[in-house]
Amino acid sequence: xxxxxxxxKFRALARExxxxxxxxxxxTLVDLKDWIARSDPPLGNAMAATxxxxxxxxxxxxxxxxxxxxxxxxxxxxxxxxx
Amino acid sequence: MQIRLADAPFDPQxxxxxxxxxxxxxxxxxxxxxxCRATNDGDAVxxxxxxxxxxxxxxxxxxxxxxxxxRFDCPDMLVIHRVGAIAPGEAIVLVAALSPHRAKxxxxxxxxxDYLKTDAPLWKKETGASGTRWIEPRAEDRVRxxxxxxxxx
Numbered sequence: 085x086x087x088x089x090x091x092x093k094f095r096a097l098a099r100e101x102x103x104x105x106x107x108x109x110x111x112t113l114v115d116l117k118d119w120i121a122r123s124d125p126p127l128g129n130a131m132a133a134t135x136x137x138x139x140x141x142x143x144x145x146x147x148x149x150x151x152x153x154x155x156x157x158x159x160x161x162x163x164x165x166x167x
Numbered sequence: 168m169q170i171r172l173a174d175a176p177f178d179p180q181x182x183x184x185x186x187x188x189x190x191x192x193x194x195x196x197x198x199x200x201x202x203c204r205a206t207n208d209g210d211a212v213x214x215x216x217x218x219x220x221x222x223x224x225x226x227x228x229x230x231x232x233x234x235x236x237x238r239f240d241c242p243d244m245l246v247i248h249r250v251g252a253i254a255p256g257e258a259i260v261l262v263a264a265l266s267p268h269r270a271k272x273x274x275x276x277x278x279x280x281d282y283l284k285t286d287a288p289l290w291k292k293e294t295g296a297s298g299t300r301w302i303e304p305r306a307e308d309r310v311r312x313x314x315x316x317x318x319x320x
Contacts, residue, residue: 092290093301142223165302166289
């Protein structure tokens with residue numbers, strides 16, 4: 085299982101954080117983003133339309149060839165708007 | 168370094184007073200309070216909502232504050248940032264810096280605010296008469312943040 089976390093406008097589209105069994109063939113963050121785009125097109129479109137930061141186990145990961153491990157918590161962050 | 172995410176209204180003046188209490192070694196306290204406006208771009212705002220990523224948001228704001236405090240020689244900084252639902256008139260954010268002298272405290276507060284606008288994992292959503300919209304980062308905030316990288320001494 086891995087935990088997916090969506091923030092900001094992505095959360096609004098994904099509705100809930102999800103614990104998922106890693107789908108067959110999904111080994112890296114690129115694979116995972118492609119799978120999200122296929123399985124949830126509105127969310128995939130929103131993620132394709134803006135820069136997305138990936139955070140794995142609470143650390144920023146810039147290289148999307150990053151290999152996903154069991155029990156990882158993987159978050160997708162849209163551009164930030166705090167302050 | 169004191170960093171707090173608050174899910175309920177807080178009193179900035181009281182927080183500032185607590186922050187400075189007992190400090191006799193500092194000559195300057197500079198603070199900034201950001202407030203929730205009742206209008207934005209001409210539209211009425213009924214409620215602001217700020218989404219955050221528990222654990223990560225705190226960690227990133229702490230890192231930003233530590234970087235700025237070190238850069239401007241401020242022995243202590245305070246950040247309180249609201250998350251969740253916020254009503255017009257309420258404080259959204261308080262940033263304060265303590266320093267022996269004023270110049271670096273002013274710079275530290277201004278630069279940390281610039282970073283919070285663009286680099287803190289927070290996402291604003293406004294609800295008004297015409298519905299709900301997520302706030303996109305402003306180009307001017309990115310320009311200020313880029314300028315903050317190296318312009319201040």
